[in-house]
Amino acid sequence: MTDSVTVRAPAKINLHLGVxxxxxxxYHPLTTVYQAIGLYDDVTAHASADWSxxxxxxxxxxxxxxxxxxxxxxxxxxxxxxxxxxVPGACRLEIAKGxxxxxxxxxGSADAAATLVAVDRLFDLxxxxxxxxxxxxxxxSDVPFALxxxxxxxxxxxxxxARVPDAGSWWWVVLPSAEGLSTPAVxxxxxxxxxxxxxxxEALLTALAAGDADGLGSxxxxxxxxxxxxxxxxxxxxHDAIRDSSALGELLSGSGPTFLALARDxxxxxxxxxxLRGAGHRDALVAPxxxxxxxxxxx
Ligand code: C5P
Numbered sequence: 001m002t003d004s005v006t007v008r009a010p011a012k013i014n015l016h017l018g019v020x021x022x023x024x025x026x027y028h029p030l031t032t033v034y035q036a037i038g039l040y041d042d043v044t045a046h047a048s049a050d051w052s053x054x055x056x057x058x059x060x061x062x063x064x065x066x067x068x069x070x071x072x073x074x075x076x077x078x079x080x081x082x083x084x085x086x087v088p089g090a091c092r093l094e095i096a097k098g099x100x101x102x103x104x105x106x107x108g109s110a111d112a113a114a115t116l117v118a119v120d121r122l123f124d125l126x127x128x129x130x131x132x133x134x135x136x137x138x139x140x141s142d143v144p145f146a147l148x149x150x151x152x153x154x155x156x157x158x159x160x161x162a163r164v165p166d167a168g169s170w171w172w173v174v175l176p177s178a179e180g181l182s183t184p185a186v187x188x189x190x191x192x193x194x195x196x197x198x199x200x201x202e203a204l205l206t207a208l209a210a211g212d213a214d215g216l217g218s219x220x221x222x223x224x225x226x227x228x229x230x231x232x233x234x235x236x237x238x239h240d241a242i243r244d245s246s247a248l249g250e251l252l253s254g255s256g257p258t259f260l261a262l263a264r265d266x267x268x269x270x271x272x273x274x275x276l277r278g279a280g281h282r283d284a285l286v287a288p289x290x291x292x293x294x295x296x297x298x299x
Contacts, residue, residue, distance in 0.1 A: 006044040006298040007118040009110035009146050010036040010291050011099040013172070013253045013260055014154075015216070016204050019187075019196035019223040027141070027157040028187055031198040033164065033205070034142070036149035037172055037287040040098045041107055042297065043074060043114035045122045048092040051075060058098035060283060065101050065180060066108075073139055074111040078119050080135050085125045093118075102180025104228075104254030106142045113146035113294040121296060142254075149293025151208060166290055167211035170262070171269035173247070173276060174285040175238055177257035181228060186255040189227035196223040217248030217262045228256035235259070241279045246272055 012034050020029035053072045055063045066072070070079075078091050093115060099107035113136060120127045129147075136143035141158035151166035190196065207215030229235055229252075238259045242250040246268070247261035261276065263269035266288070273284040 002122065002299050004044050004046045004299065005118045005121045005296060006042055007114040007121075007294050008040045008042050008297045009114035009294040010149055011039040011105040011107060011110060011287070012036055012142060012145055013105065013251070013289075014222060015208075015220055015251070016201040017222040017224055017254065018198045018201065019190060020198040021196075022187070022191055028190070029156070029198055030154060030158045031200065032154040032158055033151065033201060033208070034145045034154050034161065035151045035170070035289045036145075036291045036293060037174070037289040038291045039105065039174065039285065039287050041110045041114060042096040043111055043118050044094040045078065045115060045118035046092045047122060048090050050092070051079070051090040053093040053095065055095045055097055058096050061097045061100055062178075063097050063101060066095075066097070073108045074115040077112040077115040077135065077139055080138070081116055081119050081125065081127065082123070084135070085123070085127070087123050087125070091119060091122070100176040100258060102182075103176050103258040104181065104252065104256045105258055106146060106254065109140050109143040110146045110294070112136065112139045112143045116147065117294045117296065121299060145293070147293050149291060151290045164205060165209040167209060168213065168216070170213070170216070170289045171264075171266050172287045172289060173261040173263060173269055173273045174287050175242070175259040175261070175276065175281050176283050176285070177235065177238070179257065181232060181255060181257040183255040185231060186224050186227050189230050190224060194223065194226045213248055213262065213264050220249045220251040220262065222252045224255050225252040228252055232257055238281065241276060241281060245275050245279070
């Protein structure tokens with residue numbers, strides 16, 4: 001057995017987020033297209049006598065909102081996998097966070113997915129992909145996607161993922177917000193009368209398969225953008241700044257508050273980030289996509 005394993009997992013965005021009427025279990029049926037982008041959390045798992053989690057920031061990420069008790073989703077992932085395999089003892093997790101917290105980028109889900117892979121390798125459990133995906137789905141709707149990465153269609157409440165053809169090398173400018181937004185609050189605002197549709201996003205899937213950046217830019221759609229802007233009217237200028245920029249398209253990430261601007265290529269992404277920084281969005285980050293799901297980087 002090795003002493004520690006480090007696994008890297010990416011942030012996700014939803015190129016399309018179609019939301020249907022709330023189900024009896026409180027979740028909403030989704031038709032979504034996920035894409036993994038090049039912002040990462042690294043989770044290092046060590047065998048230990050006690051359970052613990054430590055979180056450090058990479059760059060300007062504010063980690064003060066991440067719980068360090070047993071409610072931490074990465075710890076819950078470790079406990080569940082170790083219990084299922086009757087592994088004695090506990091583990092210590094170190095999370096290096098490059099994904100903005102509570103930003104609609106599924107950073108917590110990335111941590112959970114990375115932890116499942118790290119604990120599996122640390123204790124040589126050889127869990128099947130099916131088992132990891134099953135535990136992932138129980139932890140959160142977008143944890144299975146964080147295992148898989150790339151570009152994938154999501155259905156059910158988001159936990160059922162299937163790869164879709166993606167011929168592009170995409171470049172995003174990511175505009176995080178200093179303040180987070182609660183996912184349940186955004187879904188509740190949606191329930192108060194916003195329109196939504198779970199129809200298949202044909203134009204978007206065609207643009208992805210063709211690697212057509214202009215087509216992708218005009219097909220981006222998120223049914224949670226209206227509700228998120230209702231809860232956070234202060235985000236409207238971010239939306240407007242992207243619309244008025246040279247971006248090919250504008251998108252709210254998941255339930256927000258992070259916004260995304262699509263660039264034509266790497267060079268345009270750097271210029272677009274500078275343009276948006278000039279418009280006052282100092283934290284603009286550049287990220288390529290699609291990237292791999294949770295993968296071992298050190299052991
Ligand atoms: O699955 P997850 O724990 O990430 O979901 C967090 C919350 O987001 C849920 O408790 C629910 O309020 C909302 N949600 C939803 N419909 C989905 C996914 C999440 O209403 N498909």
